[in-house]
Amino acid sequence: MTHPSSITWVHIGDLHMDEANDWQSRNRLAAIVAEINAHIGDAADFVYLPGDNANHATAEQYRVIADTLASLRLPYRVIPGDHDFELGDLAHYDAAFAEANRPEVEVIAGHRCIFLDIVSAGAGGPDFRLTMHHRNRLLEELARAEAERQTPVVFMHAYPGDLAADGEDIARIFADARVAFVDTGHTHYNELLNDGRVVYGATRSTGEIEEGGGKPGFSIVTLHGRVPSWRFKKTGSDWPFVQIVAPADIRLVTRPAEATQVPRPGEVEIVAKLFGGTTQPVLLSVDDGIAQPMLAVSGTALWSLRITLDAGLHRVAASVGTDRDMVEILVRGEADIPRRGVPIAPGRDLHSIGAWPEHGIAGTQLGPNKNGKHW
Known part of the structure; x- marks a missing residue:
């Protein structure tokens, strides 16, 4: 039996690396890296860091992140979040991560992975926007995916519904282009959205966790052809680990x-x-x-x-x-065949699928931008 091409990545949630808590995220990241090296190997294509990497964007915080990732055997891909832009630019971020680790686009197993910067066009904080460069590039890459019969996948720090401008336009662009999955950070909690056209995912923060008793972990995301699957794994839980990847839940x-x-x-x-x-x-x-x-x-x-x-x-x-x-x-x-209407308010978290305990989703939105405490 011939199977469609699959892509799998490991999502390590927002690190918020900071010396103020005795580098707590360093220890958590090191433990996750050790598990990936020991148990996942080449069953995944890369590791994904979704932004808010360094809590205050200092050179020392980035040095600790880079040093901790140095032993990772899989390649990693990183994008910026609002905390990475805290100083008003991405200079320390750019210096810390080689260009190979922060590409704008990459094609893996027939999937066109598009990495977006939604922070550097804003005024800082959660003023999320796309630069004209990134918006034009998004349209170009989605057109290339269609022309080359590739499945488009998008990586960005927050949902389109969190953008300060043009959020619904961006979400409709994703829907029209048949984007299979959009993977984000920012929430601090595990969540999946399905607006009827596109599935969005967010993974528990590594550095600032309120849900799940404060236990860190990571999600594993697979696209089997166009079919998405997502499951969270707590650090230190038993191996092996299995994930049903097709047909879709x-x-x-x-x-x-x-x-x-x-x-x-x-x-x-x-x-x-x-x-x-x-x-x-x-x-x-x-x-x-x-x-x-x-x-x-x-x-x-x-x-x-x-x-x-x-x-x-x-x-x-x-x-x-x-x-x-x-x-x-x-x-x-x-x-x-089930019917679907025209999406309403696409790309917003009102489309959350809710609790899914078997996959590590509590559905309580315990994060600082929703129902959580302020860190």
């Missing part, structure tokens, strides 16, 4: 007419990705039925199994060792 469906997102009744291929070594097979169960072993896809970290599913909503679980992932997959015939 019903919460993340944006293209209901596509059988990769809403499969048709009959034989359906379930695909999972395994992170961490094990001699055990990945086991698959449907609607709490008897678990069956999945088959490893040679030369990849993927496992798959073809099963028969009737029309309706099904609970599909993949497990290995002590870990278990569970998604809900909607199966519909061609006469009953």
Whole structure:
């Protein structure tokens, strides 16, 4: 069976690196780097840092970040947040990270990754805006993705709904270009949005955490072709770790007419990705039925199994060792494909999917820009 190209990245949330708390984020980052090196390896393509890297944008804070990342075996990609722009420019940020680590665009496995700066056009703080350069470049890269039949993915510090200007225009540009996923920082909490056209993700801050008892971790994001999957992992929790990557969970469906997102009744291929070594097979169960072993896809970290599913909503679980992932997959015939209207207020967090405990989302929005304390 031929599978679509997959891209996977590890998202380490806003570091807010600061000596004022005895470099707490340094220790947390070092622990995450050690786990990635030991267990993820080349099952991921890169590590992503979504901005607010240095809490006060000082050269010393950036030095500590760069030194801690030096042992990371995967490449990393970084974008700026408002804290990186605290001094009114990105000079220390640019000096700390080589250009290879802060590209504007990169194509990986048929996915065009577009990295945006939404801070340096503003007046500082959360005055998020796109420069004309970045807006024009965004349009150019999305056009290239369409011309070359690539899946576009966007990385930016905050949701379009957080932009001080043109937020709805940007979100509609994403929707019209069929952007598969937009990965952000800024919230300090885990969250997924689905505005009916585009899925947006945000991952718990590494340096300033209120949700989850203050425990740090990271998310793993995979696009299997155009199908998004997202799951959070607490630092120090057990390995191996498994993630169902196709078909889409019903919460993340944006293209209901596509059988990769809403499969048709009959034989359906379930695909999972395994992170961490094990001699055990990945086991698959449907609607709490008897678990069956999945088959490893040679030369990849993927496992798959073809099963028969009737029309309706099904609970599909993949497990290995002590870990278990569970998604809900909607199966519909061609006469009953779900309908979608024109998106209203796209790119805003009113489209949050809410709590999803199995994937590490509390749904409480405990961050300084919403329901959290001020750090």
